């Protein structure tokens with residue numbers, strides 16, 4: 265039995281007049297799985313074998329994780345296995361090439377490119393692509409998308425694109441979806457109906473994390489502007505729980521001299537509590553603070569206030585933190601893992617706060633102050649970009665680095 269959206273994908277593949285399939289909807293609504301299935305039918309169709317295939321993602325890692333899904337259920341490898349086919353060598357080689365032997369005489373070649381910047385697609389020169397999959401296309405910079413487009417036009421082409429709705433002024437909506445010269449279909453995916461892998465509990469949980477424009481975009485699939493506070497819903501607590509399984513820190517490094525650290529405790533039930541904060545302001549702002557001094561203050565704070573020894577504890581710093589600063593932290597015994605600075609983390613955090621997966625202790629005054637004025641930049645919305653208004657957001661950043669790793673896997677019940 266095919267789902268509604270699966271039928272749309274099949275119709276698109278069969279219709280020779282259509283070139284672009286836009287799968288748009290909320291997180292986890294089944295866009296990638298369903299478009300990958302459609303894309304696979306092109307790979308298997310000899311009429312597409314004259315040209316190479318292409319997959320573009322935000323980075324090569326996201327292609328590996330979201331589409332090839334090596335070893336994971338519902339990834340391309342898994343779909344191929346069901347047909348008795350294999351991804352040659354389980355993934356792409358150092359040039360980003362994936363080979364899929366289809367028949368004795370034909371091996372499909374799929375070029376995988378990260379579309380994060382122009383440099384990452386510069387190797388595309390000379391490659392001519394027929395069927396292409398673009399995963400999370402609004403995250404591609406506009407000039408990268410324009411370059412990709414020039415590579416796939418002409419001859420028999422099929423372009424499959426997945427996306428979460430963005431600001432109503434986003435370039436992809438204006439130039440590609442709404443473009444009367446592009447023969448495209450637009451399919452809205454709703455997590456409620458279009459992902460047969462979600463249980464009722466999953467759906468309830470996903471929905472409960474959304475409010476305001478987040479709900480309009482992610483659930484209703486509307487392209488609306490982000491306005492007002494970025495994290496409008498959060499819960500403060502005064503309770504001092506004693507069931508923490510582990511502690512970690514998020515750290516924002518600002519060359520201007522303000523260093524913000526938050527201590528995060530993870531409870532047995534998985535809830536993360538922002539327990540405390542530490543602000544370090546260089547005494548003399550005309551001189552950068554000594555790295556050793558910053559680290560020593562941090563270590564003293566954790567020990568004197570929390571009896572937490574630096575040794576073995578994880579700090580997630582701003583990935584742009586100066587190397588000497590990171591070195592000083594390591595020398596004091598901290599274990600360092602670069603924080604994740606993807607824009608997606610800002611929106612994901614709103615979700616985690618609304619669901620109370622992350623709560624804030626009321627003693628975190630600096631953080632609470634910052635969240636109270638942490639808002640979307642209306643000027644950036646006019647350009648179609650979701651960006652925070654530039655203000656003091658050191659503690660907000662520290663929380664994000666500490667909490668947001670990557671997209672957490674959805675809890676999918678077996679069917």
Ligand SMILES: Nc1ncnc2c1ncn2[C@@H]1O[C@H](COP(=O)(O)OP(=O)(O)OP(=O)(O)O)[C@@H](O)[C@H]1O
Nearest residue numbers: 290291292293294295296297298338459460461676
């Ligand atoms: N037809 C299906 N049958 C069973 N499980 C499915 C199906 N479609 C999707 N899923 C499950 O739901 C998960 C999310 O689906 P998918 O990655 O396609 O969503 P998405 O809309 O692309 O989400 P995102 O916004 O996170 O990219 C998949 O990893 C898979 O486990």
Ligand SMILES: [Mg+2]
Nearest residue numbers: 295296330426
């Ligand atoms: Mg996806």
